[in-house]
Each structure stands twice: as structure tokens, then as C-alpha cells.
Amino acid sequence: MKFLCIQCDEVMSFSDRDLPGDGTITALFSCGVCGREMAMLTNPMETQLITSLGVEIGGRTVPEQPFQQTRTRLDAPREDVFVDAVVSSSEDNGDANTASVSEHEFAKIRVTWSPEATDRLGGVPRFVRGMVKRIYTDYAQEKQIEIITPDVMDQIRSELGLEGM
Amino acid sequence: MSELTSGSGTAPEERSATRARAVRGYADLSGEVESRIVEQIGEQHARLATRLSEVGAIIVIASGKGGVGKSAVTANLAVTLANCGARVGAVDADLNGPSLGRMLGFLGSQLEDRPDGVVPATGVAGVRGISTDLLIEEGVPLKWKGPSHDQFVWQGVTEAVTLREFISDVVWGPLDYLLIDIPPGTDKIGRFLNLVSEVGPAHLQPHQVLLVTIPSEAAAAVVARSATQLREAGVPCVGVVGNMAGYARPGRDDLLPLFTGPSAGEIARAAGLELWAEIPFDSVWGAKTDRGEPVGAEGDSATARVIAQLAEQVEHGPGGREEKK
Numbered sequence: 055m056k057f058l059c060i061q062c063d064e065v066m067s068f069s070d071r072d073l074p075g076d077g078t079i080t081a082l083f084s085c086g087v088c089g090r091e092m093a094m095l096t097n098p099m100e101t102q103l104i105t106s107l108g109v110e111i112g113g114r115t116v117p118e119q120p121f122q123q124t125r126t127r128l129d130a131p132r133e134d135v136f137v138d139a140v141v142s143s144s145e146d147n148g149d150a151n152t153a154s155v156s157e158h159e160f161a162k163i164r165v166t167w168s169p170e171a172t173d174r175l176g177g178v179p180r181f182v183r184g185m186v187k188r189i190y191t192d193y194a195q196e197k198q199i200e201i202i203t204p205d206v207m208d209q210i211r212s213e214l215g216l217e218g219m
Numbered sequence: 220m221s222e223l224t225s226g227s228g229t230a231p232e233e234r235s236a237t238r239a240r241a242v243r244g245y246a247d248l249s250g251e252v253e254s255r256i257v258e259q260i261g262e263q264h265a266r267l268a269t270r271l272s273e274v275g276a277i278i279v280i281a282s283g284k285g286g287v288g289k290s291a292v293t294a295n296l297a298v299t300l301a302n303c304g305a306r307v308g309a310v311d312a313d314l315n316g317p318s319l320g321r322m323l324g325f326l327g328s329q330l331e332d333r334p335d336g337v338v339p340a341t342g343v344a345g346v347r348g349i350s351t352d353l354l355i356e357e358g359v360p361l362k363w364k365g366p367s368h369d370q371f372v373w374q375g376v377t378e379a380v381t382l383r384e385f386i387s388d389v390v391w392g393p394l395d396y397l398l399i400d401i402p403p404g405t406d407k408i409g410r411f412l413n414l415v416s417e418v419g420p421a422h423l424q425p426h427q428v429l430l431v432t433i434p435s436e437a438a439a440a441v442v443a444r445s446a447t448q449l450r451e452a453g454v455p456c457v458g459v460v461g462n463m464a465g466y467a468r469p470g471r472d473d474l475l476p477l478f479t480g481p482s483a484g485e486i487a488r489a490a491g492l493e494l495w496a497e498i499p500f501d502s503v504w505g506a507k508t509d510r511g512e513p514v515g516a517e518g519d520s521a522t523a524r525v526i527a528q529l530a531e532q533v534e535h536g537p538g539g540r541e542e543k544k
Contacts, residue, residue, distance in 0.1 A: 120336045
């Protein structure tokens with residue numbers, strides 16, 4: 055979409071954007087020759103149609119995050135689903151964050167949580183639950199423990215000195 | 220959409236004169252388009268192309284009809300291929316009725332965030348997977364933020380982009396096979412074909428499509444429609460997989476009938492397709508799959524033997540490891 059200042063025969067430039075929070079967008083365009091300004095107002099349906107494409111009106115100011123739309127458009131997502139990458143010692147000296155999934159990760163054992171352990175994890179405050187789960191899971195993987203039970207949780211807490219978790 | 224203008228007022232006669240002038244069209248205007256929407260979509264396609272360049276073969280498991288056991292076939296085929304040493308990823312494209320997370324045993328897993336993508340969950344036999352049942356709590360329906368009225372207008376686009384993110388934004392690593400479990404509905408098969416056809420300069424196609432069916436008249440009609448759609452799209456390798464092809468009793472090779480409709484072989488012939496497998500119904504095998512412990516081709520049951528043959532067929536088919544030798 056482009057806007058043309060008919061008086062000046064000049065393509066108008068995007069100058070500002072406002073998101074009032076009601077699903078609408080106000081995008082301002084101005085003519086570089088005469089200074090005339092124009093506001094493009096989209097209704098919630100038009101805004102939704104465009105953003106459903108996973109694009110940002112007016113161009114991206116920051117790079118697109120992986121799963122950008124899924125994260126931002128999903129209603130009531132699981133709170134602890136995404137966790138930050140853990141830098142292992144073998145990756146520590148390199149560009150760990152951009153390291154691709156390596157072959158050895160196919161050999162990782164699958165760790166499952168018993169219902170009792172899951173219940174107990176539910177007692178951990180929500181804002182740290184994901185991190186706590188990750189710590190237990192990683193440790194179990196390292197020790198080749200396939201199922202996390204309350205006893206295994208006690209063992210890991212003791213070995214890692216996580217008595218408060 | 221509406222526009223408001225500010226600045227110097229224009230008299231009506233002046234506006235009339237302006238309208239009489241020739242106004243340049245979109246293609247006549249040079250310079251950058253500042254919304255960059257086309258470029259942004261191009262970047263999304265480029266990411267998808269990069270990710271798929273590491274995949275040996277895209278295997279689509281579809282049907283058009285619901286309730287025929289596509290996900291169970293997907294899970295057991297994935298595990299069988301992985302047990303044969305293949306690197307396997309599985310995408311649950313059934314966003315509204317996900318089941319691969321449960322069947323492949325990665326329900327409740329967390330997804331590790333990296334700047335270059337999200338690390339997939341690891342399931343049975345090391346199969347990597349992604350599914351909406353990782354993203355929402357159990358028992359909660361998939362819902363998107365947006366205007367509540369006329370959701371059908373934008374929901375399809377949202378789901379297509381989510382499916383694209385499930386492939387392009389996941390750090391799959393090098394894979395021998397990426398299995399795509401397509402939800403019911405022939406339109407869903409078309410949606411996936413459209414998605415991958417945008418990748419790269421060539422018109423990318425899945426390497427193999429498995430059309431899963433059961434011995435029933437209703438399923439036969441849907442398979443015929445799906446076959447026509449795939450033929451029109453130019454997909455070269457399509458095989459029919461008959462599921463629930465009789466009831467397998469433990470320790471017995473003969474099958475008891477489950478349905479009275481046409482066999483998978485007859486359905487395949489009518490649709491002008493090859494029959495790749497007829498999988499007997501085995502309650503133990505099915506229960507294990509539902510529990511997240513799919514055994515694939517393990518054991519000596521008739522069902523396991525057929526799954527082994529199906530995996531062999533995939534390995535020798537287009538893009539398969541045996542075909543590349």
C-alpha cells in the first residue's frame with residue numbers, strides 16, 4: 055500500500071504509528087514536499103487480517119522472534135512452555151545461542167514426570183515453575199533418569215543444594 | 220479503513236480539478252514501500268526454505284476424513300523410522316485437535332528458546348516434535364486473540380502462519396524425514412501444499428503422501444477427492460494406507476472384519492493409487508499409542524509387521540534413505 059500526495063505527485067512517507075489497544079491502528083503519513091499529513095485508520099478486523107500474516111505494519115523495528123505470532127496471538131498459552139536456552143559447558147566457548155541442534159541431542163533420553171511429581175511441581179510459584187522444571191529435567195537427563203518422581207525430586211534437590219525449591 | 224487529512228484546506232472546485240488529473244498508479248511509483256509487508260513475507264519464506272533445506276524428505280500423512288487414525292499411523296511410523304536409525308521430526312498440523320504430543324510422549328515438555336529458533340520436544344525413540352498440545356493446557360481449546368465477530372475471516376490465515384512457524388521457526392537440525400500430520404479436510408491438504416510451494420524458486424512438493432483410510436464408503440469418497448486434489452497439484456508419490464483393516468487377535472494371523480465397506484485395496488484402485496499398507500486393528504498396539512508409548516514395528520504382531528513394511532516402503536520411496544543410496 056502506498057499513499058500519494060496528489061497535489062505534489064509525491065509518495066507520502068510513513069512517519070508514526072499508534073496502537074490504542076482496541077485492535078485498531080493509526081498510521082501517520084506525510085508529504086515530504088508540502089508537509090500535508092494523513093492518518094490511516096484501520097478497524098480491528100483489518101488490523102487482524104494484516105497481523106495474521108505475521109507482519110508488522112510500517113515495517114519491522116526489531117527482528118522477528120521465532121514463533122512470533124504463536125506467542126503473541128495465542129489466547130491463554132501454557133505459561134511455562136518457553137524457556138531460555140541453557141548454555142552447556144561444551145558450548146560455552148562458542149556461539150552457544152546460535153549453535154544448531156547437534157547429533158548427540160538425538161541421543162538424549164526422554165524424561166517424563168510422574169503424576170505425583172507433577173502435582174508437587176504445581177506447588178512451585180508460577181513465575182519460576184518453568185525454570186524449576188527445567189533444572190530437574192536437565193539433571194535427570196544428565197543422570198539418565200527416565201521418570202521424575204517425588205523421591206527423584208528430593209534426590210536432585212539434595213544433590214544440587216536446592217532445598218528451598 | 221479510513222483516512223483523515225490535515226494541512227491546507229482545499230476548495231471543492233480545486234478538488235474537482237485534482238480528480239480530473241491523471242493520478243499515477245501503484246506500479247508507477249518508484250521508491251521503497253515503507254510497510255515492507257511483501258519483504259517481510261519474503262523473509263518468512265526464506266526462513267522456511269532454509270529450514271527445509273536440511274530435511275531429506277517431507278512425508279505428509281493425510282486423509283481428508285477424520286477418525287481414520289492418521290496420528291496413530293504418524294506416531295508409529297515415526298518411531299519405526301527412528302528405531303531404524305533415521306533422524307525424524309514430526310509436525311502436528313492438526314492445530315485444533317492435536318494428539319501427537321500425547322502419542323509421541325512429549326506432552327508437557329518445554330521448548331528451549333534460541334535466537335535462531337525453538338528447539339523441538341523430544342519424544343519416544345528420539346523423535347522430535349512440535350504440536351499445539353505443547354502450547355496450551357490440557358483440556359483447553361485453541362483460541363486466538365482478535366475480534367470475536369467474523370473470526371472465520373482471519374482465523375484461517377492465522378493458522379496457516381502458525382503452521383509455517385511450526386516448520387520454519389523450529390531448530391530441527393538435519394533430518395532424514397519430516398512427517399507432517401495433516402488434520403481432516405481436503406482444504407487442509409491444499410493449505411500445506413500451498414505453504415511449501417512458496418519455498419524457493421522451484422515449486423516444492425512433499426516427497427511422499429500417505430493417504431490414510433478405513434474400509435468404509437464414506438472414507439472412500441474422501442480419498443477419491445484427496446487423490447484428485449493431489450494429482451491436480453502435481454504431487455508425484457501418493458500411496459494409500461488402509462487402517463483398521465480387520466481385527467487382529469493376539470497370536471493369530473487371520474483377521475476378523477471390522478467394517479463392511481470396500482477394502483483399502485479397492486479404495487486405492489478406484490482412486491487410481493497404489494496400496495502401500497493395510498494395518499490391522501490391534502487394541503493393545505492402539506492403547507500403547509494412546510498412552511504415549513507407540514511401539515511401531517516392535518513385537519511380532521501382525522500390526523507391527525505391517526508398520527515395518529510401511530517404513531520400508533517410505534525408506535525406498537522418493538527422498539528416502541534407501542532411495543538415495
